[in-house]
Amino acid sequence: MSDVERDAEAGWAPRSAGWRRWAYWGARFGPRAFVRWSPPLIGLGFGMALPRARRQVLRNLRRIHGRRDEFSELKDMAATFGAFAACLAESLAAERAEGRAARYRVVGAERYEALRERGEGVLLATAHVGPWDAAAQGLRGTRQEPILLVMGQEQDAAAGTFHDLVRRTAGLEVRRVGAHPLDALPVLEWLQAGKVAAVQMDRAPKEGAIVVDLLGAPFPLPKGPFALASVAQVALLPVFASRRGFFDYRIDVGHPIRLPRRADREQVEGAAGAFAAQMGAFLRSNATQWFHFTDDALAADLDLDE
Structure with a gap:
């Protein structure tokens, strides 16, 4: 079973078509405040639900910074998933007025x-x-x-x-x-x-x-x-x-x-x-x-x- 299939079983399939469409509608037509402030929380949720992705992010951070204290690593892991969600939301929201004025x-x-x-x-x-x-x-x-x-x-x-x-x-x-x-x-x-x-x-x-x-x-x-x-x-x-x-x-x-x-x-x-x-x-x-x-x-x- 692939990582995507395992994630889908848990109800979290960020690479699935259904999830992508849901994200598009929220990013394209949601209120400005939702598009601006919700991605960090959504990204944190995905990070908590996807252990394989979380493990790889930790590897990436250690490649860059070396091993650090647990708080610093957890903070940067959360920031990574939040940044990913924000970038994805804005990519899907390119048709919004804010996207056209990027x-x-x-x-x-x-x-x-x-x-x-x-x-x-x-x-x-x-x-x-x-x-x-x-x-x-x-x-x-x-x-x-x-x-x-x-x-x-x-x-x-x-x-x-x-x-x-x-x-x-x-x-x-x-x-x-x-x-x-x-x-x-x-x-x-x-x-x-x-x-x-x-x-x-x-x-x-x-x-x-x-x-x-x-x-x-x-x-x-x-x-x-x-x-x-x-x-x-x-x-x-x-x-x-x-x-x-x-x-x-x-x-x-x-x-x-x-x-x-x-x-x-x-x-x-x-x-x-x-x-x-x-x-x-x-x-x-x-x-x-x-x-x-x-x-x-x-x-x-x-x-x-x-």
Whole structure:
């Protein structure tokens, strides 16, 4: 039985289509005060009900901070689940007036603009951090150009389809990959046409991962984005979003990473290490906005558990 199935039996299935629709209606049509103040309490409830996710969050925090006193760890675990609920609510509420008037502060925008001024395609490399959809929205706002979100298949396909509709309403394109080896071909064509795509880097398949050092411990990254950047001859640009307040976001644009067209293993591993270094720097300042909830087999083998 999968984690999702076990969670569903307990009445808590945050990745299910039914729950996603319920969350959408509350976020889209609920009173402003509800959308602003209820997510931390809802997130805390999920954290209490989902022991596997709670264990992984603790591993993440220990990867970043090391072991600390119990109060500090519990406080940051609660803050992480609260931040996740707030980011999800605001993602689903993009059609609200507050969503359309969201504030974006882009730090390092000149690095993105320099690539676009040259007409180059760009592969934005992010992670399950903060309001990650907002990273695409904030950069899109500088030029009002289409950005393609490249995402893996959700465990509940109906939930993914529903959320993708919300994203498209907000002006973002979505491409799901992973079901077939040729799924990424349209993404390659998109990049080669000089357009922008975004991909999350902190959820690698069991096969074909690159193990890097992330904050002093091994972590798997997917090979696919590096292969795409190499073949398409576009820059892989680290971009991370953090939530600073109600529909108030900061987007940190990192330094572009480039690979030759026929990159060898050493060059790919070097690029992966460069990305991990930039991701680690972001996480040190935003530890409670890393929503990497899936079991990390590598972390499980380390001294990061209770």
